[in-house]
Amino acid sequence: MAADVSLFSIFMDGVFIRNFLLIQFLGLCSFVGVTKDTKSAAGMSGAVIFVMTMASVVSFLLYTFVLVPLDLMFLKLISFIVVIAALVQLVEFVVRKNLPSLYHSLGIYLPLITTNCAVLGAVLLNVMSEYSFIQSVVFGFSAGLGYTIVMLMMSGIRERVTLMNVPSAMKGLPHAFLIASMLAMAFVNYFKVIPL
């Protein structure tokens, strides 16, 4: 089914058309939680790109060479979660060792990538779309990239909003939700029209 889809269209699909944050609304916890400043948003995004790409690789291998031959496809959810959790743990070790300040500013959100449905969503979409190995990796990476673009846009806007005189009832989260809705409108209306 998916064999004839070009890598470029899969890439555009992951980054824009099926953007995880603004079109599919997956992984919103970190979207409003870590976008208060650009530095931690960038760090979080880097971690998500890594975890999504690696999870695509490992889950593809696991699914194609272990679960399908043994006819154990019903185990995909639980085994993918285990893989993602392990990868996140690995990222946490690396970030803690090499970037302690980022580790502190990410706080609880770093371990929460485990339960970030965007990662599991990317992996499950790979399986559902019956992508090949290369296609899976490209889709995982592009989904992470789409996440990064939106995170950076959002954090840039929210950083500038702190200088604005927002009515106190709208400060913080309510205002962030408004920004998110407008960004989402832009994404839906722009990228729905790209023919693939």
Next chain:
Amino acid sequence: MNVTTLLIQSMAVLGGLGLAIGIMLIAASKKFHVETNPLVDEVLEILPGANCGACGYAGCADFAARVVEEGAPLTGCPVGGFEVAKQIGNIIGQEVSEGEKKYPYVRCQGGVNCTNRFDYVGMEDCKAVMMLSDGEKSCSYGCMGRGTCVRACPFDAIRIGEDKLPHINKNLCKSCGLCIEACPNDILVFAKENEKVHVRCLSNDKGKFVKEVCKFGCIGCKLCEKACPADAIHVTNFLAEIDQEKCTACGACVEKCPQKCIEMR
């Protein structure tokens, strides 16, 4: 495929996956091991864990790290107070002397004793009252008694009394200073436990005006200045101020004050 093989295969796949990942993570945790000072964790155990930031650092974990590694003052945690400081001292091997406890002190005796310029009807909050031409009270320095400090206190230590003035419950107060920040008229000031004598007024208005509007306001008559044997009290801008360093708490000014505006506690 019968049920037994299915079960065994599932268990083998998930078990094997878990085992492989476990071994990988153990190797990674060895490789990326971070040395942390065990004392920091011990200190963190003792701290209240409210992460209120009253110490001036970003939460309890940060405070613990600063105390152990950078020699921040042991008594830095106002919530834990002396007990916590003593326990931290035991861990990192330092003696602590009992720090002075300080409490917010209400520098106004107005409330019901102060006349109103108009009847305020609206939101029951000092900041809102302030916005309406500097408040309903005739004295622009006085307490409005609408409880902004009560709502600011996370420890439920302030009550507005019958006299429409805030009263601080010292048993509940943790000296975090949030009420002092919240008060729009800066009525609340920190006073140490051993500072006995206080001027309970902040008005810089002239004596005649103060006498008209408030029963207890400082009129700047300088009787206290003359009565003080230690030269500790001085009137500037129609308001007496006590130099707590010099004050001997003899009570001479308290007796002399015609307005009953100096208090000994």
